[in-house]
Amino acid sequence: MPTRTLIVALLATSTLLSAQTYKDPRSSLEIFEFAAPGVLSMNLYYHFSNFTADDSNVIFAGGSQIFRLEMKTRTVHQVTTGDGVSPYTACPHPKNANLLYYMRGSQVTELDLAANRERRVGDIPMPHVGGHQQPSFTADLKSLVVSKMRDAKTWEIGLMDIATGSYKTVITQGFRIGHIQHHPTLPLIFYVWETGGYAPQRSWLVNDDGSANRPFYASTDPKQWVTPLKEWMTHESWVPQTGEMTMIMDKVGIVIVDVDGKSRLLPGDYWHVHARPDGKFLVADDNKGNLWLIESATDNRRLLASGLREGVRPSHAHASFDHSGRHVLFNTGHTKQVIALIDLKAAGLF
Template identity: 25%
Template sequence: MNSKILLNSIVLFITATTFAQIGTRFPSEKKIVKDPVTGQELIFLTTKSAGDSKTYPTHPQWTSDGKWLIFRSNRVKGEAMAVNEKSGVLVQVTEGGYNGTLCMAQKSMKLYFMRNGQEGKMQIMEVNLEAVFEDSKSGKMKPVSAYERVCGTTNPEMGASGDMAMDADEEKVYFRVGKEEAARHLAAGVLIEKSFGPRNMGAGPGGIGSMSLKTGELKHVISVPFQIGHIQSNIWNPGELVFCWETGGKSPQRTWTVMADGSGLRPLYPEADFEWVTHEAVISKDEVAMAIMGHRKIGIEKDSPVEVAADGKIRNPVNPGQESNWGATGTREKPTGLAIVNLRTREMIIAGQTKSGSGLWHVHGSADGRWAVGDDFSRSLYLIDRKTNEMMMLTTGHKETAADHIHPTFNRDGTKIGIQSAMLSEDNRTMNICIVNVPKEWLKRKVK
């Protein structure tokens, strides 16, 4: 190949991957490998180093037909991708970028997200995935306007961000608003919380707004005196929200719930000072899973190795959450593990905990109540039978040097778990999208 042809090929490749339109297809990268320790099959749906990352466990990963997973990727920078679990084919599903969370409808083949508009406004966008996949397969794509719809636009003074969730009735979305907007709706005399912990996060006020997907009508849901994070809806129960007091670590009171009309605001799990609660996820109509961390040694607040970063914030050079500034919390002097809270009875149970190490960290559960799942600092994945309390390691060796954590999430029927993994990464950081099936022998167990 002469230099001119080579140059043209490079230009065409860069153009295709940088300016590709919605519906652009990429060949399958699917690869099935066996975990070298557990022997479990790991179904890697992506294997290239393309900056892949899955949606957070607070949100569905699969489309409503259960055939596609939606994820973030740098294959086309700033755009979202879908991968077909059976064929492995990859399809670009946005064009023009997105901001924050990708929300998959579960009653229709629709994708929702925020997009930066003009003058500080944010657009709530809808994508008709069914039409995208059909036209992509036939090779007859239309302009992006044929697949996208602007549901509405936020006012710039709202300070809306892409931390967004879709209601179970799929008629509205909820999103975080800025401090000024939150302050306007906060009751007089409420004490505004200051930052908490070494990451200088958590200061209030914070708030949640909503938008009708049919009319674009905007409403204010709630204001609180602290920083809000991880907004999620109960996708089985319309009008029910769960969110957290975000500090980047231990919070004075991490988990909260509220109804869409602003009523019923309360702590989801009232935690003690010594408890380190994190990574809550709604897993069924009545239940929320969360981690009560047991990752710190007794006395860690006195002798924890720390370093001061260039931004002046304190970091631990080895594992997260070990900084002395968090105080005496997160040890195993008290019960810890994968906790499941009932939204109706308010009862909490500990489904399981690792014998040693950091303990379970990011957690999820199947909607039928059979299984719970969690990862730990070593990026190992553990499955728990909630009926027998048996726990097994499904996979390990996903590299502590990975760009992110593996973030396990069950599919809707509780038969498989989506994770992100750096196991195949040459640079020990880049992640791929991976599926781990619940073992067949466990699925065959009779449910009493």
């Protein structure tokens, strides 16, 4: 069992925002843009919340460190310092608003935002040459799903006990794994064969004890799931309160699918999609740089923002909701590459 140590010298800093608020010319909604001063700032991948459990802070990456936007005061606070921080691995605790977890090299680190203190949870054991992705909480919140690249041909998913730091292997694969996400209520892990494009079989499920590894969906109707070349389903994210998953079918639309592979399609040339925790609304960007609010039951759409790719080409919008569903967060290149917020309540849409 690894030795756990406290690291106290974080010395987090705070600063007034470098920010602007503007009205979108097409939607007429007010959009708040922000960034950490002096560094490239982007939100986290949207399959986990970018917000602390009480929605009081936005957690985001600024350069090589992790920052938080305090929603009430609209100030930015740097919450990590030093070398080895992987800012895009930050994962806020879904129930405890003070805690988030991230990778510092192969070390899983717990950060207490209120106490400004870190705890070394444990180290992913050798062999590994990298491949440490954003951790994912198991349904009971007692362990984190972590990953590593063992060698040039082998990748591994494991579980680390949050209290003790003990590690156990779930599964190894002979291909690059990505988008690892534990199901919100079931003992089930989703992961993908990451190729950066088409994959013979991209989406997989495995029980968190390592049993029953299988493709995510049965190929009983290939036309429902694949393009004429190979599979091109991507940008997956569990819906916390329904246990379904949202996906993008390239050039076709949004797919909402349950764990048995049954699905329904919302047509459109979308790029990324994320569901409100109750699954009743979706937020999705399209390839033209528009951001849409979509009612999942009816496919009714409302434009939220436009021109996300006009000023500069952002990495990806990666839009998401906060826990309440009131705020939508996304990357934008409207004027420069920054992070943006829309208050749906202020807009009369919540």
